[in-house]
Amino acid sequence: MKKLRTAIIGCGNIYSVHADILASKENVELKYMVDIKENRAQKAAEKYNCEYLLDYSELLNKDIDVVHICTPHFLHSPMAIKFLESEINVLVEKPLALNYAEGKQLLRTAKNSSSHLGVAFQNRFxxxxxxxxxxxxxxxxxxxxxxxxxxxxxxxxxxxxxxxxxxxxxxxxxxxxxxxxxxxxxxxxxxxxxxxxxxxxxxxxxxxxxxxxxxxxxxxxxxxxxxxxxxxxxxxxxxxxxxxxxxxxxxxxxxxxxxxxxxxxxxxxxxxxxxxxxxxxxxWGYGHQRLIDGFYQDLRNSTHSNTIRAEExxxxxxxxxxxxxxxxxxxxxxxxxxxxx
The missing domain is CATH 3.30.360.10 (Dihydrodipicolinate Reductase; domain 2)
Known part of the structure; x- marks a missing residue:
């Protein structure tokens, strides 16, 4: 089975929760860590044995299947929109967007994309x-x-x-x-x-x-x-x-x-x-494992039954x-x- 190639954008507090789960998954290859602060990106890449980038837009030219957005709030929607328009799957930390108006724009983009968009409301799990x-x-x-x-x-x-x-x-x-x-x-x-x-x-x-x-x-x-x-x-x-x-x-x-x-x-x-x-x-709770497992299961099966979608x-x-x-x-x-x- 082909491994899903994945990148994490934002190496602040929450990223390690995502990275630890991805590193344990057999059918996922954690390829890139991205952060504008080079010391954080490099440290994260060394820890998880992958490459690092300073500009997230470089991922648009990489062979990537999924991105996890773990950045400050104001970057969630603009980043997610770019990846969805490039038909790359996105799992974004809460909130979905900076505000309701941005959220509606992101929802429209998601509906017009063949890729999956999930939001991390992990406490449901x-x-x-x-x-x-x-x-x-x-x-x-x-x-x-x-x-x-x-x-x-x-x-x-x-x-x-x-x-x-x-x-x-x-x-x-x-x-x-x-x-x-x-x-x-x-x-x-x-x-x-x-x-x-x-x-x-x-x-x-x-x-x-x-x-x-x-x-x-x-x-x-x-x-x-x-x-x-x-x-x-x-x-x-x-x-x-x-x-x-x-x-x-x-x-x-x-x-x-x-x-x-x-x-x-x-x-x-x-x-x-x-x-x-x-x-x-x-x-932070302890539902990220089930949230991420369900998201990747949906990617494999081309379903949405386990993903908390933008509509939510x-x-x-x-x-x-x-x-x-x-x-x-x-x-x-x-x-x-x-x-x-």
Whole structure:
């Protein structure tokens, strides 16, 4: 079987997660590491026994099947568009694009390309998230009555000053919503289904002398299935406390917290634990292996069943836009395509 020739663009924090997985795959050949900082590119290439480049556009002239985009946010969409137009498959780290408008442009490009585009919402593949999704689909808890998502983390001045692209709308696209809480927003939609409207608020409460993006956001979410959700996220807590998602249903409830899933019904309570050990940052989760395995399986089989596609990635960008717009205009914001009565 022919090996798929792969390159990773961006040798910052997250790249090693992708590289370790690719290096372990028998049918993948990791060919290039790309970074504008030569010391990082060279170090990564030496570690994974491949070549390095300083300009990602050189890959367009190489014999490459797949690129993994692990760069700052503002580069995601422009890079992905160039590779898709050249019929090269793309797996991009979150977010799909810098903002919703860019995301729509990337989605149009993906639809006109024969290549695959996947986005790294790896937390969908965590064991307990998969289990919770199956319970909801089975209907054993009845219809959803409400859903709650909480993210209370800590990001200090050094976090932003050590990466020149963070903290600015032009390069990061936002703050806690698009960077830290985006996985929770994705899971809320994945569990609860389409959201028709939001009433939200965003604010910069702690590092307003350092960043221009928000560090705190909250929203009431109005789902198409006629139930409401609540969401709160902040980077202004003293530490990174565990994310919590609670789903209240007609016949019981589910609570996801750290590596546990607590399922309550009238008759019993089940507690599911999963092995969440990881060699990387704990808040990255441990679903990248399944995410990447599924993406390459789809490439082999010319399917899309295991890939989180651009259509999914853009939903969260639209939701972030809705929360920001609601906050700015101080009124409920209806998402595109939904009757605004």
């Amino acid at each position: 965590n064991e307990n998230n998969q289990r919770a999704k199956k319970i909801l689909e089975a209907g054993t808890l009845g219809e959803i009555k409400g859903i709650k998502g909480l993210v209370t983390w800590h990001r200090d001045k050094d976090y932003y000053l050590n990466d020149e692209w963070k903290g600015f709308y032009e390069t990061e696209g936002g703050g806690v919503l698009i960077n830290q809480a985006i996985h929770t927003l994705d899971l809320i939609q994945w569990f609860g289904g389409p959201i028709k409207a939001v009433s939200g608020n965003v604010d910069t409460r702690v590092l307003d002398d350092v960043i221009e993006v928000e560090d705190t956001a909250d929203a009431t979410l109005f789902f198409e299935d006629d139930f409401n959700g609540i969401f709160y996220a902040t980077n202004a807590f003293s530490s990174n406390s565990p994310i919590e998602i609670e789903i209240d249903c007609e016949k019981g409830s589910m609570r996801l917290f750290e590596d546990q899933l607590l399922v309550k019904t009238a008759n019993k309570t089940d507690n599911f634990n999963e092995n969440s050990d990881t060699d990387y940052k704990a808040y 990635g853009i939903k969260t960008l639209e939701l972030i836009t809705a929360i920001n717009s609601s906050s700015k205009n101080r009124k409920k914001y209806y998402l595109k395509g939904v009757d605004k009565r």
